Amino acid sequence: MTIKDIARLSGCGVATVSRVLNDHPDVSEKTRRKVMAVVNEHGFQPNNNAKHLKQQAGTSIAILVKGTQNMLFADLVEQIQTLLRDNHRDAAVYYLDEDADEVAYAIQLCRERKPVGILFLGGDLEYFRASFRHLSAPCVLLTNCARELDFDNLSSLTTDDEQAAFQAIGYLIGKGHRQIGVLGGNWSTSQISYQRLQGCKRAFEHWGLPFEPQRQTEPSRYSMADAYAATRRLLERCPELTAIFAMSDVIAVGVIRALGDLGKRVPQDISVIGYDGISMGRYTIPRLTTIGQDTKRLAEQGVELLLEQILHGGKGVHQVVPFRLLDGESVAQRTT
Amino acid sequence: MTIKDIARLSGCGVATVSRVLNDHPDVSEKTRRKVMAVVNEHGFQPNNNAKHLKQQAGTSIAILVKGTQNMLFADLVEQIQTLLRDNHRDAAVYYLDEDADEVAYAIQLCRERKPVGILFLGGDLEYFRASFRHLSAPCVLLTNCARELDFDNLSSLTTDDEQAAFQAIGYLIGKGHRQIGVLGGNWSTSQISYQRLQGCKRAFEHWGLPFEPQRQTEPSRYSMADAYAATRRLLERCPELTAIFAMSDVIAVGVIRALGDLGKRVPQDISVIGYDGISMGRYTIPRLTTIGQDTKRLAEQGVELLLEQILHGGKGVHQVVPFRLLDGESVAQRTT
DNA sequence: TAACGGACCGGAAACGATTCCGGCCGTGTG
């Protein structure tokens, strides 16, 4: 069933049918109705491949997400989805493995699918520089730092990871903690983790605490399972810890579970502060105290930025969105 | 940059270039190398729209997911993704709102994108019957019942919800509980919830307990937030409850948090059994006792079924996959 | 009445690939 069939059945030319289908003004009401009748009767659906081939452009937006288990991204995707739908666009989500070379895969994917715009959640940009030039669609990076990347159609929206980590540690110190452990991603390959670690270092320095490398540990992925295992090793190594900074809420959940299994109560025996502010954090026991990323703003501004670039082009921007420390129940004042 | 340019630059015909690009045998090694050199030099990427237009078929698989927050689907998507990648296929995930009319939207989406196969996670099939005939791609339904739907290219893989709910209630009764509350989805619109409720009813009957309608309540969505609110209302209405069956683990998390806020300890004061067996359930406090769906098998069999249908066609099948009660820490023996 | 303009429509040329079909060339066979 093609547009040609519709034309034949409704007794007019293909051009007219196309015009009807695309709400072009140059068509009389009578013809429009006649054509639509045939279209509806046969449930005709124009072929998108032909359409996009002719128009030299797709219509959909790709959301690239690193890892399926990070609830932060689930929260973001939900909000983005809603916003896009309000703008009458729909998005396809592509999940990438958490392994580094997935950026190359992502680029490849986008070149094939030819989305009209790209949102990238998480993921590190090691390889981006090399392959990004192959991408023509505008791209907005959320929650990952791209300040040193400078392409015309690349924007980024990111929390100030260094400063946030600084504050997280500062918060723990303010609560009287001195023996603080840190759990995060791979610091050598992940910009995000690296930035957060820098913030930690600066905090320790600022408050005159020594930086103890054995207290900083890196589960390979941002997952509960890895965090769980890493926590057990960490506590074995450093039983003196009274607080832990988990570089993501998902990690924090694994940490808290591990601590429970080690007979430590959170926050009475040991405090945990997370990072991200996932919605789930308000339903865990104890509720997570965490660095809350402003997901609402990330989503809104991200979508706005992307749509703006899609519609009007222009140079990409790099913006920092504020964070906010969210009070929960996982950090206690240390009185001793 | 088109195939024609490549042909010109490499001094041969477009047909030859196409053959090289598609590993067609009828091309000499010398020509192949010559063409590939030009292709690589310019980073040429064939236009998928033209390709698919000509071939009358897309290549990608669509995964439709109802709701972004259900971790069960996150677990499933992760496994499916891996399996598909092993088969050199990639998948686009489309999230649907949890509202009922999204099925129509899903169908529309699939008609536009023309995926070569469809996986449907969650979602109810009220409208499916009417609109399914417009879909040409084979479709596999996971975790939702489709036994009464009978299309050639529609398969389904589902846990026996009725039986599983029966066992969940049976388990609680076996632990000495007699005052049992139930929290689930919308029983009139959701087949899944309806089936599970039927299982509950049968269990109550089987063990000679009265069915108390005021103890069965339905948060509108499978979300922590709704479950939280519903639990508070439920406990206010029925303070005598000693156990709750949550029809999903996500709901269970919300339930447990609400109980905590009401000063009830889980499982000492009140027991909670969940449903799904999400990986997160092993990291909550307390760990969830739950009806574990076999996500590994759902994913494997689902993908296998779909690929089989894509490659060889044939009639769809409807299979039931076994479940297993997963022991956690959220259900206690009732001694009184 | 002739000229003109606007509303509406149809034919046909793209878009960029795949693939059928026929042609060329070199080698082996009768």
Place this chain on the structure above:
DNA sequence: CACACGGCCGGAATCGTTTCCGGTCCGTTA
């Protein structure tokens, strides 16, 4: 030597749209 055959290649048709370019018809104006 003639011919067949197989390996390799190129031209051109084709997929289903959009859109440019004109053409018809009718009402208005000089």
